[in-house]
Amino acid sequence: MRDVMVVGTGITPFGELWEHSLRDLGIRAGMEAIRDAGITSSDIDALFVGNMAAGRLIDQTHIGALIADFAGLAGRNLPTVTIEGADASGAAALHHAYLSVASGLHDCVVVGGAEKMTDLPDPEVTEITATALDQQWESFFGATLFSMYAMMARRHMHEFGTTREQLARVAVKNHRNGALNPAAQFRRPVRPESVLEAAEVADPLGMLDCAPISDGAAAVVLCSAERARRLPGPQVRIAASAQAGDTLSLSSRRSLVGFDATSVAMERALKLAGRSRKEVDFAEVHDVTTISEIMAIEDLGFVKKGAGGPATASGMTAPGGELPVNTSGGLKARGHPLGATGIAQIIELVLQLQGKAEERQVPEARVGLAHNVGGCGATAFVHILEVA
Amino acid sequence: MVVGIVSYGACIPRYRISSEDIARVWGQNPPLIGKQLGVFSKSVPSSDEDVVTLAVEAARTAMRRSPVAGDMVNAVYVGSESHPYAVKPTAGIVAEAIGATPNLTAADFEFACKAGTAAMQSCMGLVGSGMMDYGMAIGADTSQGAPGDALEYSASAGAAAILVGKKNLIATIEHTCSYTTDTPDFWRREGQIYPQHGGRFTGAPAYFKHILACGRDLMKAVSTGPGDYKYAIFHQPNGKFPLRVAEELGFKPEQVRPGLLAPEIGNTYSAAVPLGLAAVLDIAVPGDRIFVTAYGSGAGSDAFDITVVEAINSMDRTGPSAVRSMIERKVMIDYATYAKLRGKITMGGASR
């Protein structure tokens, strides 16, 4: 396996992008990444696209081919593939793109994530995101993605005394971070009281505990280290790309207060990167709900199980804290266009590691971690990126 | 050949609406309306309850309390006027849910409020003839009266299942007879949500004529008089008719009251007489003789002469499955909630 570098990034704003179709967004992010990398489209060997649900959201499958075509690359007969791992599709696409370059099969690839969610009414989107759960034994009985996290939140509160206020602190922090991110869907802070008073979604979680419905796309260009030497710009290396899985249904799991898939993916990633947790300077984690971030910092081993709530309340994960988490605003404030999220996380890592994160820059960021979860924890990816 | 009841079970939804609440919505005199009808509250099925679910719960109780295994049930007949499907049998679903499939016969019955007793008679015939060992007869309904109509005060929901056989009996059925005519007192046309009725025509020429004739035929056939029975159960479209018809036949109110559930849960239609019978079987002792006469609009009556036997003492008739506990385990709801649960609110989206 050879070293793989991220040499270019491109991202659309996330949000309700009424004027733009999925293909517009995908192409825009991809073109920007190519331009940023300082390469031309003729340098690209393959296109990988992470997308969860275009087949249901916009009745379109074959997203890789669609984007390659409208990016004008069809004439090159470029290989493309769409990769699905629920809302970890972005990280899944990155993982496979990484493997293709690391293995030597490809030298330079574009990997994007895109989702167009606002073409359907909210209840239908709720149904579609719930397809990531076990359709026959969970969704069928009325489960939604957020209801699963709500049940985990209640159990977490029961076992560890985690409070509603501690959950709210996650949303407050991520909104504050999102306010500093030009690509974020919500660029405004929220007060803790607003989180507590927001309309209920699935109690104990309210509207402001949950990631929004978003449109958006993000793309990065990956190159082999040799190829990257010929390119300008500060270089960022993918030190680890790791995945772990678990049972599809939450009811079959060992634990209702965390994801084993996250813990295992983390161990694998640390081993691949040859690094320890202490060396990680900041992280983007899958805060699809506020409890998700609390469980993530526990499952990733940054705090012990059950200590995520108090750690958040203490400011450990805030900017300037011991481990800044979701400086981009996270899924909560940056937005969560399902398949795009995993790539958007990587872009935040790259910007931070290149020192280009402006107002939200983590000082002396050398090692960053991205954690992307599919559905309710049946799939987890951990990527570790570092300054080359 | 002695045929009788092997086991029985009931199901009454948990929600109730008071007649006063309904009267208030339609500008009627709230305290008066309950007294006029003799119905003070009625059972309301939740949005996830229908004839199938009520029938399954009742049948499961009957099975649990009997020594009979699911695959020993040779027939399931469900009588109702509110089967959830116009075409696709409730009985097949019930049979599946009690583990009786696939080697049995099953069908849905409809005869207004007496479809449950018609199912009992069919089971008796099949068992009595030796064609089968056990048959499950169920009366179940989630009936609807049009908003504002007099029926709205009484049309309610419930189910009772009677497992008929000739072995392991808790009660024997000495005799049954019926009385059937073509009488347009109450009907619901295909595709219509609410029934229509002939107002006062539902009284003398309908309910009273058929029950009186059928009840007298029964007593004549078995040479009994009202004094021979501990209990008498009549169809109960309201709380008044059963007491009046009983009096005309010579029964006393105390014979009728144990099986008279309409004042508290309304008219459960096909379930009304089977539920009344279940309530009486809950408290009966060996030797008790029970007089039963059902009535279904359209119109007809089925009468039964039942005697409780020793084995009833070994059946667990207490606890949450007892009819009395189900009546008492109630949650009162207001008209708005009732309208929501009964689908009287027009929804958008997928629930349309």
Add this chain to the structure above:
Amino acid sequence: MSGLAGVRFWRETKSRYNLTGNRCGVCGTVFFPPRPVCTRCHRESIGRMEEHKLKGTGEVLTWTFVHEPRPGFEIQVPYILAMVRLDEGPALLAQMVDCGPGEVRIGTRVHSVFRKIGEEGKSGVIYYGYKFVPD
């Protein structure tokens, strides 16, 4: 909705109606929903998974009160979803009915009832199955 929409749910009728799971003939672990292979014994369990009907009794592991439903569940809003640990071992997710949020706690003893789960619109097939009520 297609007339075939109900078929994929019909296949699971036995488990939905009667809580029929299965049990590994090697190690005795009970599964619900039934699994083709034991998660502990793997290949050894092939051909040795036995049908096992669950009693439908258990306790609440966790629960939520759903306010933002999936399409088809609007009329029930707000509804309670619970994770129930059945006495035989497996946990499952189901709705809780005939109770308000004040009557459900982690540890509440529950038993199954037969209810309508959903339908393919007003003209489509109706789905029945288990829900739970507090004891």
